Amino acid sequence: MKHIKILFLFLTFCFAVQNSYAQPIRFKTSSVSFTEKDTKGNWNEWSEFVDANVLVTLDAKKDLITINSSEVQSFKIKAYGEIEDNDEVNIVPFECMDNKFSKCNIVIITKKKENNRMQIYINYNEVKFVYNIYNDN
Template structure:
């Protein structure tokens, strides 16, 4: 268990600077979503549903793949700057999905929650969050 925690800590510390040259594989446990309504207000997040998936962030190919029942492929157009607060480490990516739609993908490590990781896919009208195994 300590090896896993150490690995996640090192992964978090070097994620943004190293992601352009490496491949990372993440396993999800659950997913939730929120939709924007007709007046532009976001809905409450849905209840988390089980989602045992693999997400691959491939810095060499500038690609993120979410291996859901319908495989989602995102081309990384821009690597954002990693930011760190007292509570979170945030690593953003500007992407285009396999349908040509623009989105932002964000990997957040919750420092005050035992370095729990979440993977966000944010479109203009809908957003998804996947919980990542620790």
């Protein structure tokens, strides 16, 4: 009976630790850029980056990505893509739907050879946004 109590306490501890790792991940943005398709369907050059100090939250437990800009952008995660990790980059893709029910793909990229510079891309059919981000510790 003593062993069962110890096992129960151990399993309870393991579940408690596992739940603590399901915390939302927060990033801060430093700047944003965008591009859009021209009349021929080709992508224009990216705009110059402009300062953007907003909070980005990735909540895997709620399947939600939120960008707290002047107009809050919420993205429901519909599917988690396959993570690509190599010597140059770490890419974490998501298939999402925004709060206006438009489909988009969101990708978080860590560029390892650029001092682990991080970016989040929000890709729609006609327009793309990229935020430079860093961990909000």
